[in-house]
Amino acid sequence: MIILGLQETDWLRRGPHTQHHIFERLSLNPKIKIIVYDYDIDKIMKSESLFIKKKKYVSKNKTIQNSSVLVIRSSHLQIPYMRRISSLFFNFFDILKFIRKNRPDLIVSFSLSNGLLGMFFAKLFRIPYIFYYIDLLHTLVPLGYVQNLAEIISRYLFKKSERVIAVTKYLKDYIIKQGVPEEKVKVVLNGISLDNTIINENKLAKLRSDFNISDDDFVLFFMGYLYDFAGLKEIIEYYHQYVVRGDLNLKFLIVGDGGIYNNLSNYVKSIGAEWVILTGRIPFFNITEYIAMADLCLMSFKLNNITRHITPIKVMEYMAMQKPVLSNSLPSVISEIGEEKGVIFAKNQKTLIKTITELYNKREKLKAFGKKGYDLIKTEYTWPRILNHLRKIILNLIKEKRIKS
Numbered sequence: 001m002i003i004l005g006l007q008e009t010d011w012l013r014r015g016p017h018t019q020h021h022i023f024e025r026l027s028l029n030p031k032i033k034i035i036v037y038d039y040d041i042d043k044i045m046k047s048e049s050l051f052i053k054k055k056k057y058v059s060k061n062k063t064i065q066n067s068s069v070l071v072i073r074s075s076h077l078q079i080p081y082m083r084r085i086s087s088l089f090f091n092f093f094d095i096l097k098f099i100r101k102n103r104p105d106l107i108v109s110f111s112l113s114n115g116l117l118g119m120f121f122a123k124l125f126r127i128p129y130i131f132y133y134i135d136l137l138h139t140l141v142p143l144g145y146v147q148n149l150a151e152i153i154s155r156y157l158f159k160k161s162e163r164v165i166a167v168t169k170y171l172k173d174y175i176i177k178q179g180v181p182e183e184k185v186k187v188v189l190n191g192i193s194l195d196n197t198i199i200n201e202n203k204l205a206k207l208r209s210d211f212n213i214s215d216d217d218f219v220l221f222f223m224g225y226l227y228d229f230a231g232l233k234e235i236i237e238y239y240h241q242y243v244v245r246g247d248l249n250l251k252f253l254i255v256g257d258g259g260i261y262n263n264l265s266n267y268v269k270s271i272g273a274e275w276v277i278l279t280g281r282i283p284f285f286n287i288t289e290y291i292a293m294a295d296l297c298l299m300s301f302k303l304n305n306i307t308r309h310i311t312p313i314k315v316m317e318y319m320a321m322q323k324p325v326l327s328n329s330l331p332s333v334i335s336e337i338g339e340e341k342g343v344i345f346a347k348n349q350k351t352l353i354k355t356i357t358e359l360y361n362k363r364e365k366l367k368a369f370g371k372k373g374y375d376l377i378k379t380e381y382t383w384p385r386i387l388n389h390l391r392k393i394i395l396n397l398i399k400e401k402r403i404k405s
Helices: 018-026 083-102 111-124 144-160 171-177 201-210 234-247 261-271 286-293 313-320 332-338 349-359 363-380 383-404
Strands: 002-006 033-037 055-057 069-073 106-109 130-133 163-166 183-187 218-224 252-255 277-278 295-297 325-328 343-346
Touching: 002 083, 002 111, 018 033, 018 069, 018 383, 033 083, 033 130, 055 261, 083 111, 106 111, 106 383, 111 144, 130 144, 130 383, 163 171, 163 383, 171 183, 171 332, 201 286, 218 286, 218 313, 234 252, 234 261, 234 349, 261 277, 277 349, 295 313, 313 325, 313 363, 325 349, 332 343, 343 349
Parallel strands: 002 033, 002 106, 033 069, 106 130, 130 163, 163 183, 218 252, 218 295, 252 277, 295 325, 325 343
Antiparallel strands: 055 069
């Protein structure tokens, strides 16, 4: 089986996201070949000319050992405001050439613009098409006037796809409200591999030493892309005075880069907040010991049009490590996880910040809360369980398409 995946972010540098976990695990099956078209969203590729040539990469082991995904990045022009448009132009002809030569059994799109190209070819060549919806994609478009167009494209892909997969129940409800028949929308949750929760005690001890984290320190933890709505600066601003005065033994471990990383790093240096540790990006396979240092993990995203509908996979990764999670009251997280199951919900960002003080002296209670979260993950969110569900959706769709043809 050949599966063609389409996205419009950098497969190699960004994530790991849902598609990395799924495609890498599927690639372990020697009968399944995964090819992904991505995009150089961070403008890493450079050329002495205006033309950047197409490149192929074999992406291995981003989320699981012995995986292999072929990543294709089409040619594009190194011209401001033309980079994305030109990549779509070259993608059109390159994907067409690929399909004619290899004829995939399934096209799975995680994106809008590349997804639209994929939809065109799926209809032309009668290939089953899945729109895998992991976010409110149109809200991620930086230009406001383009968001309306992106929303129109989303609705078109919802209606024309043979299946639409949502990663949360909340997103499923949103998709159905766009006029999509309920039987066409399937929920496939994000998952966790419990193999990735095994702690190397030697690594853990070295990290605690390197970061000067003692047993008396209460460690706040956040990981992932550093969006401006992550609320990190506000937490640092509020607690810096208490740490400096010696009222609280806090350490704030922030793992990740991108977004506000440089601004946040400069701010931390400017106020002398040595209790804040910015590690930058850490490889996925090394993250276990970092989470292990946490007393309280944060999902401090402020409520907005982007965060309203998402349940980031990091929440499950925290819970799988038996760590309590303090989160803003994001509707999707509440709907997906539920109350009293490992996540403590704060009414808003201001309340979340103050709740940290309330939890500071309740480590044993937090440990018990973390155990509740682990029990939920072990029951509902492991990858083998989730992939079995996904395989059934894929095989049923392919069978249905063949019957219609």
